[in-house]
Structure formats: structure tokens, C-alpha cells
Amino acid sequence: MRDVTDQTPVELLVCTTCRRGLPIEDDNQRPGALLHAALAEAELPDGVHLKAVECLSNCDQGCSVVLRGGPERWTFVYENLNETDDIDVIVEGATKYHATANGIVPWRERPVHFRKNCAARIPPLGA
Amino acid sequence: MRDVTDQTPVELLVCTTCRRGLPIEDDNQRPGALLHAALAEAELPDGVHLKAVECLSNCDQGCSVVLRGGPERWTFVYENLNETDDIDVIVEGATKYHATANGIVPWRERPVHFRKNCAARIPPLGA
Numbered sequence: 001m002r003d004v005t006d007q008t009p010v011e012l013l014v015c016t017t018c019r020r021g022l023p024i025e026d027d028n029q030r031p032g033a034l035l036h037a038a039l040a041e042a043e044l045p046d047g048v049h050l051k052a053v054e055c056l057s058n059c060d061q062g063c064s065v066v067l068r069g070g071p072e073r074w075t076f077v078y079e080n081l082n083e084t085d086d087i088d089v090i091v092e093g094a095t096k097y098h099a100t101a102n103g104i105v106p107w108r109e110r111p112v113h114f115r116k117n118c119a120a121r122i123p124p125l126g127a
Numbered sequence: 128m129r130d131v132t133d134q135t136p137v138e139l140l141v142c143t144t145c146r147r148g149l150p151i152e153d154d155n156q157r158p159g160a161l162l163h164a165a166l167a168e169a170e171l172p173d174g175v176h177l178k179a180v181e182c183l184s185n186c187d188q189g190c191s192v193v194l195r196g197g198p199e200r201w202t203f204v205y206e207n208l209n210e211t212d213d214i215d216v217i218v219e220g221a222t223k224y225h226a227t228a229n230g231i232v233p234w235r236e237r238p239v240h241f242r243k244n245c246a247a248r249i250p251p252l253g254a
Contacts, residue, residue, distance in 0.1 A: 013249070013250065053250050055248070056247050056248060056249065057203075057245045057246075057247055057248040058245075058246065058247045064247065066247075066249055068249070075202075075249060076184075077204070077246075077247040077249070118184045118185075119184075119185065119204075119246055119247050120183050120184055120185045120191065120193075120204040120246050120247050121182070121183060121184040122140070122183065122193055122195070122202060122204070122249070123140065123180050
């Protein structure tokens, strides 16, 4: 893996309004909010910035996150994540994404959950 | 609807590699390629630029398109589109998207297909 010290910063967007189909009434206990809280406690690398967003509009396949980072990287949307099992997956995926110049982590190096739960990818503005 | 003459340009990205689950061998006959070709013949408004992309990674729900347009607009991914029935839907949705400053077309004004087949939305960089 290349030296990442001068990489363009990455945003890890987490949909905090996601209910993951559950009848949750307390907004702070929504699965999306819990996922965001768990990631805020996790060891994300420098240069990966966690950001809460309201509704990524992928409600049927939540929880969802987005990885994006500057005009040269592809943006990725990942789905079917949860706050208890998938924190390590997201940290690993975000770390590897951050280490790329174009956002494309080689297929075999991606976490298995990311391989199987990509909702969409969007080309970089610079492409 | 507001005067759109000075709106930031919009990109309409079409995944041209989409097979929509069909056993198509000729790349030029892939549903995604046909969708792109049909949109190239359609009456898109000035300021909406059609662009072919390879794989939006939403293969199970194809065909797929993306609408994006500058740092102030939300990006939207729409799915389950086809080249015969949905050209008018895409033109209508793209036209209304282009007329917004932030990419958010009021819910009731969105084409019904767009309401029911949004794969994801991604916040603007300027948010």
C-alpha cells in the first residue's frame, strides 16, 4: 500500500436517520445514529472524516454509508450495515479507500461485505 | 418553476455496461448502451449533459442513471430503468433537477418512477 500521508482527505458519510426497518421512536436510538456513534469511537485513520447526514435515500437497504474524497476518486455507497457487526468492516474499507488515488480498492482487497453490498459507485468529477 | 438559464450545468450519467440481467453478448446491444443511445436522441434541456460511464455498480437493479450538478446540488442515483419505457421519465426528472439550485425536486413533483426507484442520494460538497 502506498504512503498515504499526502492523500486527499476522505469523507465517511453516515445516514443517521436510518431506522433499518425497525419501529424506533427515539431519534437518538435509530440504528443510523448508533452506527454514527460507534464510528465516532472507532479508530479511523487521519484524513478520514466522519460526517453525519440526513437520509441517503437507501432506506430499504440500510444502514448505509458513503465514501468520497476529492475530484479524483470514485464515490461509493455501501448498504446493509449495522452498528454492532460492521464497524471493523467500515474502518477497514475506509482505510483502504483513503490509501487509493482514484477510490478503486482492488476487488480482492475489499472487505467481503463491501463486495456484496455496494449500492452504487459514481465516477470522479475529474474523470 | 424558476428561470433556469443561469443554473449550474447538470450531468446525466448512464451506465452503458448494464446488462439488466440479460444474456447479451454484443456490447453495443447491452440495455445500458441502448438506454444511452435513446437518451442521446431525446430532447434534454440545454445545461443537461449526457455522459456514458462504465458500471455504476448497481447491477442487480439496473439500468441505472445518476444526476449531479455542481457543489451545491445533491446527487441522485435512480434504478430499474429501461430504454423503451423510461426515456420520458428520465428527461422529465433531469429537467426538473436542472431547475433546482440544490438538486431537491419537491417529492410530489418527481416522476413516480423516481420516487419509487431511488438507489441513493449523496449530499452536495457545499453542504
